[in-house]
Amino acid sequence: MRAVIFRDRGDLALVERDEPTLGPKDVLVEAAAVGMCGTDIHVFDGEFEGTVFPLVPGHEATGTVVRVGESVTTLTPGDHVAVNPSTTCGECEFCLNGRNNLCRSWNGLGVVASDGACQERFAAPLANVYKLRPETDLYRAALIEPLACAIRGYDLLPRRMGEHYLIYGSGTMGLIMAQLAPRAGAASVTVVDLNPARLATARELGISNVYASAGDAEPDKWDVVIDCTGAIPAIEDALPRVKAGGTFQNFGVAPAEAFADYSPFRVYRDEITITGTMAVLNSFGRAVEMFEAGAIDPGPMISHSFTLDDYAQALTMFRTGEGRKLQIRPNDTASRVLAG
Ligand SMILES: NC(=O)c1ccc[n+]([C@@H]2O[C@H](COP(=O)([O-])OP(=O)(O)OC[C@H]3O[C@@H](n4cnc5c(N)ncnc54)[C@H](O)[C@@H]3O)[C@@H](O)[C@H]2O)c1
Ligand SMILES: [Zn+2]
Ligand SMILES: [Zn+2]
Structure with a gap:
């Protein structure tokens, strides 16, 4: 064999x-x-x-x-x-x-x-x-x-009806998270990716809000922001875009030795939830x-x-x-x- x-x-x-x-x-x-x-x-x-x-x-x-x-x-x-x-x-x-x-x-x-x-x-x-x-x-x-990994991710998200989702990464995981979002109650789903070919796949799947940068999208704050890249620049761009009371999820796997900057004041003041999710x-x-x-x-x-x-x-x-x-x-x- x-x-x-x-x-x-x-x-x-x-x-x-x-x-x-x-x-x-x-x-x-x-x-x-x-x-x-x-x-x-x-x-x-x-x-x-x-x-x-x-x-x-x-x-x-x-x-x-x-x-x-x-x-x-x-x-x-x-x-x-x-x-x-x-x-x-x-x-x-x-x-x-x-x-x-x-x-x-x-x-x-x-x-x-x-x-x-x-x-x-x-x-x-x-x-x-x-x-x-x-x-x-x-x-x-x-x-x-x-x-199964994506469902574990959703188990750790609030899943409230009528929320706006922003997903970084239009690879397999970002695309699965984006397809599940309406089932978790999402009112809108936006996907960002630096690679235009990856955004084309999102469009083929019926996701119309796709951008090279979240700065090009509406609204300018989201209830749920999920990183599905593991890339520090994406994570640092993503966290400030969470609306007050919202949730950020580190779904992507960043390098073990990497650190990202964020504002602890903002997390305090706006009661931002940050959650991981590991496998199944x-x-x-x-x-x-x-x-x-x-x-x-x-x-x-x-x-x-x-x-x-x-x-x-x-x-x-x-x-x-x-x-x-x-x-x-x-x-x-x-x-x-x-x-x-
Ligand atoms: N938490 C878990 O249980 C779990 C399970 C499976 C995979 N993962 C992780 O999820 C991540 C995504 O997996 P995948 O299979 O979709 O990977 P992938 O490589 O197919 O997709 C990642 C996408 O992110 C995009 N990207 C990279 N940097 C970016 C940036 N700065 N801004 C916007 N987009 C950017 C890439 O162009 C690519 O399309 C990986 O880090 C993977 O290790 C986590
Ligand atoms: Zn795998
Ligand atoms: Zn054990």
């Missing part, structure tokens, strides 16, 4: 390896699609906290069940599934208080210490495997994992249901698919910011242009 492997930081190879072995409560999945995101770049560059090399990357995955461990009774071969990559210890203070995403031993398949899905077949614990309807498009459903917390099952109910329009969001042979090419393309969501399809025979 073929697999992409990060042998060490900055060093990847396509290798032949044995199929993963299954524990009694594990599931073997034939990989259909695996989304690529900034996390894969951080893992490859050795910048993700805790990564243990060698590691098979890939954490936004769907596929078909091939085999199940001896204690698994709820899935059978042939089932279509999406896989939540997060695993936690279940024993620490955070896990015991229902804050598993803050677990100090947080492990992500393809991210920290367990192999991910950029291989023909991959193993996952049963608790992480969510059954899809047979008719759900397995390629598009690889957006369920980022959708009890939101994967809801993401499956919302995806299958059509909460996001995946068609325009996925621009290219790559075979395992072309994994390095996908990484290079990701770094240039070209394209939209890039996918690896480990059992496909050709790389393809899908949209954009």
Whole structure:
């Protein structure tokens, strides 16, 4: 069986390896699609906290069940599934208080210490495997994992009816947050991005308030401002645009060593709420249901698919910011242009 492997930081190879072995409560999945995101770049560059090399990357995955461990009774071969990559210890203070995403031993398949899905077949614990309807498009459903992160983000927002939302970043995450905003009660949604091609995707998704700079938009203050770039200039531009009583969310992942300037006086005087949001917390099952109910329009969001042979090419393309969501399809025979 073929697999992409990060042998060490900055060093990847396509290798032949044995199929993963299954524990009694594990599931073997034939990989259909695996989304690529900034996390894969951080893992490859050795910048993700805790990564243990060698590691098979890939954490936004769907596929078909091939085999199940001896204690698994709820899935059978042939089932279509999406896989939540997060695993936690279940024993620490955070896990015991229902804050598993803050677990100090947080492990992500393809991210920290367990192999991910950029291989023909991959193993996952049963608790992480969510059954899809047979008719759900397995390629598009690889957006369920980022959708689950977005739903966690919304769990931490006020979700009041009639509010105005401003979102920085028209990448996968900004576009998912923007598409969910009306369901959270938004009266308007504005998206800003420096990259005009990324704004074109937002327009294709029916978002009409799109700008290169928030300074060009109306209104000049928003109830909810969400950074989906992780870029310090964006964050520093974003926070002052929150209306009094409003909320700012750091959804984007800024570099661990970076700091941003803001006015503590303004946060005090105007009762601004600043919130983080980290990965997935009890939101994967809801993401499956919302995806299958059509909460996001995946068609325009996925621009290219790559075979395992072309994994390095996908990484290079990701770094240039070209394209939209890039996918690896480990059992496909050709790389393809899908949209954009
Ligand atoms: N909180 C979480 O759980 C979570 C989950 C997934 C991803 N993320 C993070 O969310 C962020 C977005 O992810 P993505 O997959 O959409 O990334 P992406 O790279 O596809 O999109 C980021 C967009 O931000 C734009 N941008 C960069 N600097 C900007 C600036 N100064 N002003 C306006 N736009 C700017 C880029 O042009 C790009 O289109 C990343 O930082 C990612 O690590 C967080
Ligand atoms: Zn990701
Ligand atoms: Zn824990």
